[in-house]
Amino acid sequence: MSNSNRLRIAIQKGGRLSKDCQDLLKQLGVKLNLREQRLIAHSTNMPIDVLRVRDDDIPGLVMDGVCDLGIVGENVLVEVQAERERQGVPSEVNKLSKLDFGYCRLALAWPQELGARDKSWFEGKRIATTYPEILTQWLKREGINASTVMLTGSVEVAPRAGLSDAICDLVSTGATLEANGLIQGDTILESNACLIQNKDLQDADKLALINKLMPRLRGVRQAKESKYIMLHAPKNKLDEICEILPGSGQPTLLALAGNEEYVALHMVSSETLFWETMEQLKALGANSILVMPIEKMME
Ligand SMILES: Nc1ncnc2c1ncn2[C@@H]1O[C@H](COP(=O)(O)OP(=O)(O)OP(=O)(O)O)[C@@H](O)[C@H]1O
Numbered sequence: 001m002s003n004s005n006r007l008r009i010a011i012q013k014g015g016r017l018s019k020d021c022q023d024l025l026k027q028l029g030v031k032l033n034l035r036e037q038r039l040i041a042h043s044t045n046m047p048i049d050v051l052r053v054r055d056d057d058i059p060g061l062v063m064d065g066v067c068d069l070g071i072v073g074e075n076v077l078v079e080v081q082a083e084r085e086r087q088g089v090p091s092e093v094n095k096l097s098k099l100d101f102g103y104c105r106l107a108l109a110w111p112q113e114l115g116a117r118d119k120s121w122f123e124g125k126r127i128a129t130t131y132p133e134i135l136t137q138w139l140k141r142e143g144i145n146a147s148t149v150m151l152t153g154s155v156e157v158a159p160r161a162g163l164s165d166a167i168c169d170l171v172s173t174g175a176t177l178e179a180n181g182l183i184q185g186d187t188i189l190e191s192n193a194c195l196i197q198n199k200d201l202q203d204a205d206k207l208a209l210i211n212k213l214m215p216r217l218r219g220v221r222q223a224k225e226s227k228y229i230m231l232h233a234p235k236n237k238l239d240e241i242c243e244i245l246p247g248s249g250q251p252t253l254l255a256l257a258g259n260e261e262y263v264a265l266h267m268v269s270s271e272t273l274f275w276e277t278m279e280q281l282k283a284l285g286a287n288s289i290l291v292m293p294i295e296k297m298m299e
């Protein structure tokens with residue numbers, strides 16, 4: 001168990017998730033004294049310490065109570081959980097929230113020159129992966145008898161190097177597969193970054209701090225999805241204009257100095273305005289249409 005009375009959060013030190021994690025903590029109002037080489041960063045305005053580690057270590061640190069919270073890809077979380085379950089080691093965590101970054105999928109791929117293949121082709125083949133537990137479970141579910149070759153990096157070069165017949169690796173844009181002459185097959189897991197909590201956490205002060213941060217997290221996410229919309233609308237077309245604005249329950253209407261026919265309409269929309277909607281608004285006589293980002297929200 002963490003013996004510090006400061007909330008300990010594990011994040012990835014370097015790599016795909018580290019910048020998003022640091023940005024998220026900043027948006028939550030956590031000020032950090034980050035020094036590149038340091039393992040621990042202390043918050044200067046909250047009783048929080050941030051541990052910067054390899055992403056593979058994050059689930060275990062949270063499961064074992066070394067850290068109270070962690071931000072990690074679901075792919076790594078599921079892999080570590082499966083490995084621990086097989087070994088009979090505690091593997092539960094509370095998943096507090098899925099986050100809106102780190103989206104990728106774990107997919108099968110094979111050399112392009114083989115052309116289209118179905119699942120049965122994998123029978124008896126060697127598949128290189130960093131995720132042997134997830135892959136083995138999938139192969140079992142599908143009734144495919146194939147062997148896994150564990151590689152911690154450069155999985156995409158394994159077929160060319162003669163280490164395997166196919167791979168099972170993370171894909172986002174597909175550029176890595178393409179650059180290595182591989183075709184993407186079945187997706188076996190979709191993943192986002194997520195926020196996890198040690199399931200035995202009982203310290204009242206730490207729980208209170210988490211309860212303070214969670215509404216902020218929801219507020220950050222809601223703000224990202226919402227827009228503040230302002231426009232000038234002809235009074236006689238207000239109903240039609242409101243009808244095409246997404247989520248315009250109770251817009252604010254303001255008089256325009258020296259203009260009896262128009263009003264200013266302000267509203268928070270739960271989604272952005274597409275160009276097509278803006279063109280429709282314009283056709284109804286609206287003008288000065290502004291769509292602005294919202295930084296924070298609290299309802
Ligand atoms: N191409 C991608 N696009 C978006 N997210 C990705 C992508 N590749 C990986 N991720 C997510 O980011 C996480 C970290 O990826 P990264 O490549 O930095 O890991 P790593 O090389 O294992 O780093 P570490 O040194 O921390 O072990 C992955 O586990 C996954 O959840």
Ligand SMILES: O=P(O)(O)OC[C@H]1O[C@H](OP(=O)(O)OP(=O)(O)O)[C@H](O)[C@@H]1O
Pocket residue numbers: 016153154156169170171172173174175176177
């Ligand atoms: O489909 P793409 O957009 O090309 O992304 C997929 C690649 O991204 C990840 O690696 P990363 O670039 O993070 O480097 P790493 O292999 O050193 O971890 C992943 O392991 C793939 O190799």
Ligand SMILES: [Mg+2]
Pocket residue numbers: 054055056
């Ligand atoms: Mg890693």
